[in-house]
Structure formats: C-alpha cells, structure tokens
Amino acid sequence: EAGVTQFPSHSVIEKGQTVTLRCDPISGHDNLYWYRRVMGKEIKFLLHFVKESKQDESGMPNNRFLAERTGGTYSTLKVQPAELEDSGVYFCASSQGAGRLYNSPLHFGNGTRLTVT
Amino acid sequence: AQSVTQLGSHVSVSEGALVLLRCNYSSSVPPYLFWYVQYPNQGLQLLLKYTTGATLVKGINGFEAEFKKSETSFHLTKPSAHMSDAAEYFCAVSEGTAGNKLTFGGGTRVLVKP
Numbered sequence: 001e002a003g004v005t006q007f008p009s010h011s012v013i014e015k016g017q018t019v020t021l022r023c024d025p026i027s028g029h030d031n032l033y034w035y036r037r038v039m040g041k042e043i044k045f046l047l048h049f050v051k052e053s054k055q056d057e058s059g060m061p062n063n064r065f066l067a068e069r070t071g072g073t074y075s076t077l078k079v080q081p082a083e084l085e086d087s088g089v090y091f092c093a094s095s096q097g098a099g100r101l102y103n104s105p106l107h108f109g110n111g112t113r114l115t116v117t
Numbered sequence: 118a119q120s121v122t123q124l125g126s127h128v129s130v131s132e133g134a135l136v137l138l139r140c141n142y143s144s145s146v147p148p149y150l151f152w153y154v155q156y157p158n159q160g161l162q163l164l165l166k167y168t169t170g171a172t173l174v175k176g177i178n179g180f181e182a183e184f185k186k187s188e189t190s191f192h193l194t195k196p197s198a199h200m201s202d203a204a205e206y207f208c209a210v211s212e213g214t215a216g217n218k219l220t221f222g223g224g225t226r227v228l229v230k231p
Contacts, residue, residue: 004160033217042121043161043207043221056218091160095217106217108153108160 002026004109006092012115018080021112023092025074031055031095032075033106034067038088046090049075082116089113119144119210123222131230136195138225140182140208143189150191151209151219152182161207167191178202203229 005024013019025032034046046065047057051072060067064083069075079086089111095104124139142148149168153161165176172184178201182193191208205226209219 031217035219035221042223043209043219045218045220048218093161093217104217105163105166106219108162110158110160 004092004094004107006090006109006112008112009110010113010115012117013082014117015084016081018078019082019114021077021079021090021092021114023075023077023094023109025092025094026107029094029096029107030072031104032069033093033095034075034077035091035093036088037091037111038085041088043091046077079114082114084116087114087116119148119212119220121208121210121220121222123206123208123225125225126223127226127228129228129230130198132200133197136180136193136198136202136227138193138206138208138227140191140193140222141189142191142208142210144210144212146212148210148212150182150184151211152176152180152191152193153207153209153221155205155207155224157204164193164206198227198229200229200231203227 007022032049037043045059048055049069052069066078091111093106093108095106120143122141151166152164154164155161165174167174167184175181180195205224207224208222211219
C-alpha cells in the first residue's frame with residue numbers, strides 16, 4: 001500500500017509570498033493530521049481532520065494558515081503571507097477512522113521542508 | 118496540559134553497546150506513550166507504544182521501553198546498538214481520548230560509532 005505522500009519535499013519562498021503544501025493520506029484513512037517542526041524545536045500539532053471536517057485546529061498558529069480537505073481525501077495547508085518564523089518541516093500523518101487509538105497507528109509522510117527567506 | 122522531556126539532544130554510542138534514551142512526561146490523565154524514529158530524509162516511524170497493560174513494551178528493531186508511573190518515565194533501550202540505529206528518536210504522549218493528537222519531546226539524535 002502507498003504511504004502518506006507530501007508535496008513538495010522542499011520549498012523556498014520569500015517573506016510575504018504564498019505557499020501551498022499538499023498531503024495525500026493512505027487510501028481509506030479518515031483521520032489526517034498536520035504537524036510542524038520549527039528549527040530546533042519540538043514537533044507540534046497543528047490540526048486534525050476527520051474526513052473533510054476539522055476535528056481540532058487548536059494548534060494552528062494564526063490566521064495566515066489555512067488547511068482544507070475537500071472531499072475527505074487529500075489535504076492542503078496554505079500559508080499566506082509567509083513569515084520568516086514559518087520556516088520548518090511540515091509533517092502530515094494519517095490513521096484509520098473508528099476504533100481505539102492503539103488500533104489506529106499514525107503513519108507519517110516524509111515532510112515538506114519550508115524555508116522562508 | 119501535557120509535556121515531554123527528552124534528556125540529551127545528542128547521544129553517541131559504540132556499536133554493540135547499550136542504547137538508552139530518556140523520556141519523562143507529564144500528563145493530567147493516564148497517558149498513552151510512544152517512541153518514534155526518523156531516519157534521514159524519511160518520515161517518522163512508530164517504534165513502540167504503551168497504552169494499557171504490561172508496562173514493558175517491546176517494539177521493532179530490538180527496542181523496548183518501560184512505563185514507570187511513579188517516575189513518570191518511558192525510557193527507550195536496546196541492548197546492542199547497530200550502525201543502522203543512527204537516527205533521531207522522539208518520545209510522545211497523548212491523552213487517550215485525544216486520538217492521535219501527540220505532544221512530542223525535542224528529539225534525541227543517536228550517533229553510532231564503529
């Protein structure tokens with residue numbers, strides 16, 4: 001089975017520009033998560049989709065970040081306008097829906113490394 | 118609120134020596150605990166997890182971890198390091214009802230010397 005796929009793997013943009021990150025979860029996984037690791041810091045939760053609905057977006061840093069998951073398949077995370085502090089690695093992860101947590105392991109993508117200059 | 122502390126951002130071990138990575142957590146409810154590994158240019162891969170039951174948990178690649186509630190610890194060990202164990206390791210905690218909303222530690226990068 002194909003794993004979680006993220007595009008692009010790297011992105012370098014200037015401050016003030018817009019960037020859109022894409023995540024394709026494992027087919028059939030209802031749960032989709034975005035995490036971020038800013039340089040030198042911990043990996044932090046951004047938000048959680050269940051199918052197309054935002055279940056928890058408490059980790060989104062501010063309104064420059066917009067996540068969507070139209071049709072409950074792939075997801076996009078848009079940063080507009082990008083700031084220097086947005087640089088980091090953005091991870092997407094997915095897991096199957098229903099059931100208890102320990103029966104639904106989290107599968108991570110390889111991440112998108114975003115550099116804002 | 119939950120938090121995770123990993124002691125040592127970098128650890129160097131000799132091939133064949135014991136690997137010990139320390140993780141302490143805080144949680145207001147019974148925690149679910151995880152160790153993930155990230156190899157270069159790859160995503161995070163689950164090594165092992167503790168949810169309930171037996172406190173000594175065995176994972177992939179010969180790793181194991183022990184949940185000690187009294188010490189709020191979940192240290193990761195491997196008896197004999199292999200060159201392929203060179204990677205970054207992350208300890209994480211979640212509240213069981215919070216699904217896969219994980220709180221991660223800062224990570225420990227392991228270097229294995231021949």
